[in-house]
Amino acid sequence: MDMHAPKKKLGLKEKYQVMTRGLDWEPSYQKKEDIYPYATYEGIKIHDWDKWEDPFRLTMDAYWKYQAEKERKLYAIIDAYAQSNGHLNVTDARYLNTVKLFLTGVSPLEYMAHRGFAHVGRQFPGAGPRVACLMQSLDEIRHAQTQIHALSNYNKHYNGLHEFRHMHDRVWYLSVPKSFFDDAITAGPFEFMIAIGFSFEYVLTNLLFVPFVSGAAYNGDMGTMTFGFSAQSDEARHMTLGLEVIKFILEQDPDNLPIVQRWIDKWTWRGYRVLTLVAMMMDYMLPKRTMSWKEAWEVYFEENGGALFKDLARYGIKIPKCAETIALEKDHLSHQAWGTFYNYGAAAAFHTWVPEKDEMDWLAAKYPDSFDKYYRPRLEYWREQAAQGKRFYNKTLPMLCQTCQIPMLFTEPGDPTKICYREVDYKGGKYHFCSDHCKEIFEHEPEKYVQSWLPVHQIYQGNCFPEGTDPTAEGFDPLAAVLQYYHLEFGRDNLDFEGSEDQKNFETWRGQATKNV
């Protein structure tokens, strides 16, 4: 006897709804505004959280199942790569500096994303976005950890990676990515979502994550490539969340449009300034290049991003106005950045060098309007000087932009011979900026950006020396003291690639692995 009556089957959407927002309820013992205290102060108006369309429908059991499978595969490859000394298969040891930049500059941001999404995943009054954000929070700790685990073996064999966490909070150029994320997480929950979920994950991810992973694939770094590929399906989810967030906010109330537009303008620029490091990595640090920075910008922002903004035009969203400035900079950005790091190579935790002749030819072909005219002569001069034993290291400290915290190295839009300076007087202080866009960001929220922990200011104020340092002592060497504070080992982590310990070890080990010695 079969008493088992077949049950009414729920559709996928209905099923996901009872598994997520169906769990929520209207509270009556506590006020909603006390449970979600941060939901209104940004001025964003949400009338009906139920209008939220779940960007993906993944229940926890399915999540565990898929992710466990991915983790098993990923760690099997990481283990095999380490065991077989896969690091000796990278194109050449200069490539390793890309990995250093990634671990010190990007992986700590993955961790911040984890905490940030936990925060907004608690604070949105809507159950649908809360679940999606918490799942992203969980993914982001995955990304931080898989990166650390995949790059751990590089740290065992090469310099510059050993203090990535300590350096991220202190080293001058790492304050660029750090302040970017600190800016996002200290903003309100809606701005955080536009900053990270939309501008960063959706608009700019192809210019950050993809160049590193493709660079790894092109340069024989299977470890990095594997975590990149393994994160791809997570990233796809994050992108759909970023897009849903913006559509949802814009559809809720017309008053949201100007706020959102301002955030898009701000965060596209903030994100782009962080990408300066990526531009330089793509054009100068990868021994085998995937594409130039300029090409990447044209494909991923001007073409793909252009299509996206066309799609968003029906909500009244316009392409960020900084796109015009960026277009003017694209022939110069990577060259100016690398030139700066070459200068300050004594205070950076990775090696710098002058590109080989064939690499300069590649740059000339990719940048016909700028490289030979402005940048090749300088690089050739530096090479000559180095050959004469006069490798130039700049020992003064640069002025930093109050907003993006990058040294004032950028030139005037349209004039690559003149450094761009902007300044604002605010409450008796003078504040300096690299561009009109960074200046405008400051002017809109001066109380926020006057707080910036600017590495150069902090050094001059004596805050970046090891505890117990006496700067008045005879023979005090400020650079040495700052590097100690950074935990940067002079002569191992910094200076030119030529003659570095990494260069020597790699050569010796590769010899051991490929020859009978």
Added chain:
Amino acid sequence: MHIDLRTVSIKPLRQTFDHVARRIGEGKAASRYQEGTLDLQATANFHYRPTWDPAHEIFDVSRTALRMADWYAFKDPRQFYYGTYTITRGRQQETAEANFDFVDTRGLADMLEPELRTAATRLLVPLRHVAWGANMNNAAICAYAYGTAITQPCIYHAMDQLGIAQYLTRAGLLLGDLDALDEGRRAWLEDEAWQGLRRYVEDSFVVQDPIELYVAQNVALDGLLYPLVYLTTVDDVFASRGGSAVALLTSFMSEWFQETRKWVDATLKTAAGESADNKALLEHWSTHWRDRAASALRPVARIGLGEAADEMLADALGQFNARLAKAGLTV
């Protein structure tokens, strides 16, 4: 027999990252748990104060009254990092899936005594809302507590509770139908028996101190609810009345509680062992929230246990106090 496979061996410069080596000792190999946990959170030179909480830094020890000289004194005895966490849960969900499938395909829900089936449905379905609250609270602890050692397990815990809420939803659909979910929600919002518990959960949503919230949610409420509902009511009482099918649907929760309590106990022990002040604070919070949880759970326990509820609750309280005593707390 030993076979000697050879690889090229080169001597590494160092065994792990310096911040890990400073904690575990120079020259020692680090585990993935250690590399993925120790000192991972930023601690210095924050650029801006949160616009949503200008009284604090982004990560700030003063969000809680608990004082730790080192927030990395906390250890997760399971050594969960994302990989081991998902692989463990991935295996458990396979078992859970098989259990649900077993109950479903054999029509076991329909073979339950109607009275038992009703009691199980009335007891379990509203608990999906409680698990949802636990998800929110652990997200808050993850966001606002200090140091990866304690915040990392909280995101896992948060997502586990979402998983539990979803398993309870599926159990509700199996034991009843969509109507059972609606009825469970109605009871949660309106029935006298659930109001103490709902008040508890909503009050926990406004607790600002992340460690007090940890005590309210993970120590007190779950420390009484899971033994009482899953281990006692479902696994013992229902099973002895021919309700093993229900126990199959909640086996994830029973196993999960036995696993996660080890982490909760270790956390309490470390925090209480730090100082007399911490111990007193944790005792105060534990007692306060335990008493509230016990009175909130009493009418809920009656749904499954009837007259035996008081006795079983007293047992659960005795076990709870003994458990906390082992962690160094007198409550």
